[in-house]
Amino acid sequence: MTDARPASVPPPPGRLRRAWQSDFLWSFRRAPVAMVSFLVVTVLVLAAVFAPLVAPHDPFNPATLNLMNGFTPPGQPNAFTGESFWLGTDDQGRDVFSTILYGMRISLFVGFSAVLLAMVLGVLLGLLAGYLGGWTETVIMRVADVQLTFPAILVAMLIFGIAKGITPPEYRDQMAIWVLILAIGLSDWVQFARVVRGATLVEKNKEYVQAARLVGRSPFAIMTRHILPNVLNPVLVIATISLALAIIAEATLSFLGVGAPPTKPSLGTLIRIGQEFMFSGEWWILFFPALTLLALALSINLLGDWLRDALNPRLR
Amino acid sequence: MLAYVIRRVAQSVLVLFVVGLVAFAMFRFVGDPVDNMLGQERTQADIERLRETLGLDQPFPVQYWRFLGQAAQGNFGLSYRQGRPVADILMERLPATLELAFVSGLLALVGGIALGIFTAIRRRGAAANAIMTLSLIGVSLPTFLIGILLIYLFSVELGWLPSFGRGEVTGLGGWWTTGFLTQSGLKALILPAITLGLYQMTLIMRLVRTEMLEVLRTDYIRFARARGLRDRAINFHHALKNTLVPVITITGLQLGSIIAFAIITETVFQWPGVGLLFINAIQFVDIPVMAAYLMLISVMFVGINLIVDLLYFAIDPRLRVDRTAGRGT
Numbered sequence: 001m002t003d004a005r006p007a008s009v010p011p012p013p014g015r016l017r018r019a020w021q022s023d024f025l026w027s028f029r030r031a032p033v034a035m036v037s038f039l040v041v042t043v044l045v046l047a048a049v050f051a052p053l054v055a056p057h058d059p060f061n062p063a064t065l066n067l068m069n070g071f072t073p074p075g076q077p078n079a080f081t082g083e084s085f086w087l088g089t090d091d092q093g094r095d096v097f098s099t100i101l102y103g104m105r106i107s108l109f110v111g112f113s114a115v116l117l118a119m120v121l122g123v124l125l126g127l128l129a130g131y132l133g134g135w136t137e138t139v140i141m142r143v144a145d146v147q148l149t150f151p152a153i154l155v156a157m158l159i160f161g162i163a164k165g166i167t168p169p170e171y172r173d174q175m176a177i178w179v180l181i182l183a184i185g186l187s188d189w190v191q192f193a194r195v196v197r198g199a200t201l202v203e204k205n206k207e208y209v210q211a212a213r214l215v216g217r218s219p220f221a222i223m224t225r226h227i228l229p230n231v232l233n234p235v236l237v238i239a240t241i242s243l244a245l246a247i248i249a250e251a252t253l254s255f256l257g258v259g260a261p262p263t264k265p266s267l268g269t270l271i272r273i274g275q276e277f278m279f280s281g282e283w284w285i286l287f288f289p290a291l292t293l294l295a296l297a298l299s300i301n302l303l304g305d306w307l308r309d310a311l312n313p314r315l316r
Numbered sequence: 317m318l319a320y321v322i323r324r325v326a327q328s329v330l331v332l333f334v335v336g337l338v339a340f341a342m343f344r345f346v347g348d349p350v351d352n353m354l355g356q357e358r359t360q361a362d363i364e365r366l367r368e369t370l371g372l373d374q375p376f377p378v379q380y381w382r383f384l385g386q387a388a389q390g391n392f393g394l395s396y397r398q399g400r401p402v403a404d405i406l407m408e409r410l411p412a413t414l415e416l417a418f419v420s421g422l423l424a425l426v427g428g429i430a431l432g433i434f435t436a437i438r439r440r441g442a443a444a445n446a447i448m449t450l451s452l453i454g455v456s457l458p459t460f461l462i463g464i465l466l467i468y469l470f471s472v473e474l475g476w477l478p479s480f481g482r483g484e485v486t487g488l489g490g491w492w493t494t495g496f497l498t499q500s501g502l503k504a505l506i507l508p509a510i511t512l513g514l515y516q517m518t519l520i521m522r523l524v525r526t527e528m529l530e531v532l533r534t535d536y537i538r539f540a541r542a543r544g545l546r547d548r549a550i551n552f553h554h555a556l557k558n559t560l561v562p563v564i565t566i567t568g569l570q571l572g573s574i575i576a577f578a579i580i581t582e583t584v585f586q587w588p589g590v591g592l593l594f595i596n597a598i599q600f601v602d603i604p605v606m607a608a609y610l611m612l613i614s615v616m617f618v619g620i621n622l623i624v625d626l627l628y629f630a631i632d633p634r635l636r637v638d639r640t641a642g643r644g645t
Contacts, residue, residue, distance in 0.1 A: 150613075153577070255460050256583050
């Protein structure tokens with residue numbers, strides 16, 4: 001076929017080209033704020049994922065640490081060793097830039113995993129509540145109501161506290177990351193469940209669902225194969241905004257000392273450590289992790305804001 | 317109306333019942349309190365004696381029953397960490413948190429409504445735009461970073477205000493202590509109150525602004541203008557009144573989250589309230605304190621939600637049809 005086409009007719013646009021011209025990307029190209037935010041998020045995520053390659057030092061390998069390097073101001077050579085660090089060093093001579101990269105890794109890992117957990121749980125329960133109705137719906141939505149009475153961060157703290165009580169003391173530091181994911185994930189599923197339930201209630205009366213039911217598909221297949229794809233847009237928006245909230249929640253918990261342990265510091269733990277040196281003038285130990293957290297949270301928030309508008313057909 | 321009230325009260329009691337169950341489950345299944353209270357050097361006799369004193373040798377239903385009875389009387393036993401009655405510790409710390417929450421709530425409400433009206437009326441002004449942009453950053457800024465930033469500015473750099481503690485407090489009527497009466501107490505209150513109130517203030521501001529813009533577009537406002545009423549009368553008398561219904565709901569619900577977010581602010585400023593107590597309890601797995609705090613804060617939340625719902629219902633005649641109103645996030 002392609003061989004028979006006259007040379008003067010341009011080939012049909014490829015997949016990439018069509019994607020580039022889609023509505024979605026069109027609105028992306030028209031939103032400078034979204035593009036900048038996307039760029040910031042991409043750079044930060046890549047830097048975190050490839051932290052072992054990007055970081056100039058391995059901050060958690062005691063063999064490479066030199067206590068003499070402690071409290072080196074950013075950009076200046078150390079008074080004793082003459083070594084110079086881009087963003088300075090902390091009290092133990094760890095390179096602040098490297099600890100931020102590794103810390104961001106933990107923050108992002110916890111954030112993504114927690115949102116994934118909340119999303120899977122919330123979407124599943126929301127679908128069940130919306131599609132099955134009856135007492136399933138009553139139980140799920142009542143639990144959601146009770147949980148909504150309390151702010152998510154409080155629920156997360158409580159789950160963290162209980163989980164900490166259950167794990168034996170010698171495993172607490174190792175388990176802290178997983179407990180954090182569980183705590184933040186379980187504190188955040190309600191949003192997803194409510195939205196998915198609402199959308200499912202609308203979708204389940206449409207003709208395509210009735211048709212699927214007529215041909216005898218199982219309720220599970222109808223929920224996951226037919227209804228789910230149609231309620232995914234709002235889920236995506238909530239997931240983006242939840243990611244920013246989850247990263248902030250993780251940082252807050254770690255800052256309060258009920259999150260990532262000092263042996264595996266996340267951005268929040270680094271800020272907690274840095275705060276101690278604020279009064280003695282070593283501002284960089286606090287300032288750079290805080291700035292990174294802010295940049296991460298703000299750009300994900302802005303991206304989520306844009307996504308909400310871009311995916312909302314009424315606003316086009 | 318009566319049916320609605322009864323249903324709401326029943327719902328609230330149910331929530332409290334569920335929370336009570338969680339609190340009891342924490343007591344019963346998390347960690348071994350005897351382990352937590354006794355040091356490294358202990359004998360089997362010590363352990364047995366303590367188990368008996370704490371009632372841990374009793375069967376499960378008996379413990380549950382005793383827990384409910386004691387909790388209803390405000391008795392949550394001894395703190396594992398401090399060895400003192402939890403109720404006493406909580407009562408000691410409560411005034412600090414309530415004063416902080418009150419001042420930041422007031423700040424959020426007054427500041428939020430004022431800025432909301434301003435940004436709605438001067439919608440296209442440069443100042444209003446600047447405020448809106450700042451509020452967006454304010455929403456993304458985690459509470460603890462705001463606190464650190466304020467400490468850095470006003471305590472470390474300028475040295476105007478204290479960075480931690482409550483200052484000098486005065487005892488009032490036996491158990492209440494207040495920081496309102498001394499200069500150092502008032503100074504110590506400023507930074508924590510701003511930290512805690514800022515987020516709620518931006519929320520209220522954005523809400524008032526949206527509602528005001530909506531109301532200002534309606535026909536009766538246009539009619540009031542046509543009648544030649546002054547802008548002042550229109551904005552404050554006609555428009556503001558009609559924006560206040562959702563503001564009251566959200567503010568009421570936010571009051572609950574102010575008490576919860578006080579945990580963060582209290583930790584940043586080492587403010588000796590119940591929030592700091594709760595965080596320390598989590599760090600040391602002090603279950604009685606955690607459970608008692610949970611119960612205390614649930615009673616507050618559920619009470620506030622109930623009052624707000626009923627208030628909402630009372631001030632807006634349109635809602636006196638059968639529906640469950642005002643359940644926000």
